Amino acid sequence: MARPEKVRLGELLVQQKLITEEQLKLALEEQKRSGRKLGRVLIDSAYVTEEAISRALAKQLSIPYIDLKYYEFSPQFTQLLPETQARRFRALVMEDRRTALLVAVVDPTDLFAYDEMTRLLKRSIELAVVTESQLLANIDRIYxxxxxxxxxxxxxxxxxxxxxxxxxxxxxxxxxxxxxxxxxxxxxxxxxxxxxxxxxxxxxxxxxxxxxxxxxxxxxxxxxxxxxxxxxxxxxxxxxxxxxxxxxxxxxxxxxxxxxxxxxxxxxxxxxxxxxxxxxxxxxxxxQATGLLSLTKLGMPQRVLERLRHAVHRPTGMVLVTGPTGSGKTTTLYAALNEVNTPEKKIITVEDPVEYRLPGINQVQVHE
The missing domain is CATH 3.30.450.90 (Beta-Lactamase)
Structure with missing residues (x-):
């Protein structure tokens, strides 16, 4: 399947006479005010149904619409995509069609999700459109x-x-x-x-x-x-x-x-x-089972990776890593330590607390 094209949802729904120009105008104003996705605003405003949006996208992109009420997923395929990614991309792997994996998605115009799933699954993928409520219900049941x-x-x-x-x-x-x-x-x-x-x-x-x-x-x-x-x-x-x-x-x-x-x-x-x-x-x-990632496995753009590597190999200076809880600060710092951890260097850390044990590194636990 070719990479999907970007579709302007509002214009598509007006063209297919599913909503009026006035309804689109009101929905866009609400979207700007609330920050929610346009499709969710239209559904919550009762201007159009979830299924109607999914069918309209499927028709425009010439891909199938699938009603998940009548579909039985196989763990053999759903487990190819971890739950965190399934929820993030609003997607479930449905079956293997030999030349490509069939993946159910809520938004087939999400090019970033398409590219990331292709990379993660290491296969070509074909898309089928499903409603968000059915997809999330199946994710809950499966995972x-x-x-x-x-x-x-x-x-x-x-x-x-x-x-x-x-x-x-x-x-x-x-x-x-x-x-x-x-x-x-x-x-x-x-x-x-x-x-x-x-x-x-x-x-x-x-x-x-x-x-x-x-x-x-x-x-x-x-x-x-x-x-x-x-x-x-x-x-x-x-x-x-x-x-x-x-x-x-x-x-x-x-x-x-x-x-x-x-x-x-x-x-x-x-x-x-x-x-x-x-x-x-x-x-x-x-x-401890997942092991520590190397810098190359953190998913950084190449230019960011090169700058970080240059920074951690310098003999002096400071690298600050910031972000919300669970965003990967500790993982990034431990990966950086692994990058410079060689027998020729003595490394001492001060941690509160020591989260992972690093062979060859002197880790100091802070006690208040």
Whole structure:
């Protein structure tokens, strides 16, 4: 398939008599004000349906429109694209047509997504148009463990009941510990977070419920919401795992522990903070299985890579790396250290905390 052409959606919908010029004008004004995509503004304003937009794009580009209600995805193909990329590009790999992979997309005019998927999949791709709601529903079903986690949360809530429970006794029993609902729930949360490459897990008690969120590519996404009464059991279990003081609930605490996900070690940094509805927990996940990337694998444009390499090889100076949480600051700095780490050099780092162990480098942990 040839690289798709850029289409002006508003003009296309007017040409196909799906919306009027006046509706387009009002939608463009709202788009400018809110910053939302034009298609979403038109749908939310009830000027046109999601399916009508998808069919119009498919017709204009001479590519198929597919109703996902009647399509069964195969894990053999969907797993070719990690969930983070599937959500980012609003895409799912459907099948292998020998000469190319068929990929379902919401926006077939997104040239950046087309180029990136071609690069990531290392294959030619053909596009089919689908609606965003159907695509996201299938991404949730294919990649996530939401139903499993929600079910385990309900199981834990049922076990705790409405009467006071000795949580320490509940959690510290050794025989069959791995079958305890709180243990199975946390394990599923960790496995799901690692699968979607989340950098952080947030466990947040609210007034009426407990919210668990993942930070993926710097953006927080709600994983599940559960009964508020399981919050204390989860926090207590995590405190026991990280060696924190389980009796201290009025002051913030920091700790660290390890979990195994599919036999791969994952370091977890944990911070607790008292809130008006209970203790909130934030966990940073540091998977040792993925290994450290080299600078060439970070996806930088060649000119940026060359400038960074020149900077890190200089004998004096400073390199500042900034960005929001989960954007890759630590990954970039460790990749830079790997770049200059040779037997002829002595390297000392000062870190808070040490996130990855680098052979041959003297890493100093800061203690306040």
């Amino acid at each position: 996530r463990r939401t139903d499993e986690i929600s079910g385990l949360a309900k199981e834990l809530g049922a076990e705790l009941g409405d009467t006071p429970v000795d949580f320490g006794e509940l959690i510290s029993i050794t025989p069959g510990l791995e079958e305890a609902p709180v243990v199975k729930l946390l394990q599923s949360v960790f496995e799901d977070a690692v699968q979607v490459r989340a950098s952080d897990i947030h466990i947040e008690p609210q007034e009426r419920n407990l919210r668990i969120r993942f930070r993926i590519d710097g953006v927080l996404h709600v994983q599940t919401e559960a009964d508020h009464k399981i919050a204390s059991a989860l926090v207590l279990r995590l405190k026991l795992m990280s060696g924190l003081d389980i009796s201290e609930k009025r002051l913030p605490q920091d700790g660290r522990f390890n979990v195994k996900i599919r036999n791969n070690p994952v370091d977890v940094r944990i911070s607790t903070m008292p809130t008006q509805y209970g203790e909130s927990v934030v966990m940073r996940l540091l998977s």
